Amino acid sequence: MMELNELSYKIRGAIFAVYNELGPGLLEHVYEATLAFELRKVGLKVKTQVALPVIYKEVALEIGYRIDLLVENQIVIEIKSVENLHDVHKKQLLTYLKLSGKKIGILVNFNSYKLVDKESIIRIIN
Numbered sequence: 398m399m400e401l402n403e404l405s406y407k408i409r410g411a412i413f414a415v416y417n418e419l420g421p422g423l424l425e426h427v428y429e430a431t432l433a434f435e436l437r438k439v440g441l442k443v444k445t446q447v448a449l450p451v452i453y454k455e456v457a458l459e460i461g462y463r464i465d466l467l468v469e470n471q472i473v474i475e476i477k478s479v480e481n482l483h484d485v486h487k488k489q490l491l492t493y494l495k496l497s498g499k500k501i502g503i504l505v506n507f508n509s510y511k512l513v514d515k516e517s518i519i520r521i522i523n
Contacts, residue, residue, distance in 0.1 A: 401501055404441075404472055405520065411435035412505055412518060421508045425478045428507045429465050432476065442469050449496050464493055473502040482506045487521060494523035 415431045429445060436443045447464040450457040466474035475490045482504065490502045502521045509517040 399469055399471075401471065404469055405501065405503065407439055407441060408436065408468060408472060408474065408503060409518065411439065412503075413512060416507060416512050419507075421478075421510065423478060423507070425465075425476050425507075428476050428478060428505075432474070433466055436466070436468060443467070444470075447497075449493060451496060462493070462496070464497065467497075467499075471499065471501065473497060473499050475502060475504045477504065477506045478508040479506055480508065482517070482519065487519060490521050491523065494521065499523065 411432055414435050415428060419427070419431060433443045433445050444467045445465065447467045448459065449462040449464055450459050451462065452458075464473050465476045468474060473490065473493050475486070475493065477486055486504055490504045494500070494502045500523050502523070504519040504521060506517045512518055
């Protein structure tokens, strides 16, 4: 398995490649598809729209939560195309990490004037 920091670095490179090619203002599913393409192009295994059940009292409830991208079965990527990221977006990703048992998540907002760490790309650790 690839080391998490190396994997995060490759993901960030793919995020910048997509942003530099498409720019801001498109719908989330466009960024999801193009980011998955870029990640696969560099040899990473990527799953899209991964079902995420909620376990309640030992029962798995399929209630519609989905991980945008799961890279190498290790890193969850949540894609947004919004005016600004808010705490609720960070909490959503943290909840996805807890429900999936994954340690690292990356929240990215492609609808930014420019991609800036801590404003548009946020790494969250569970």
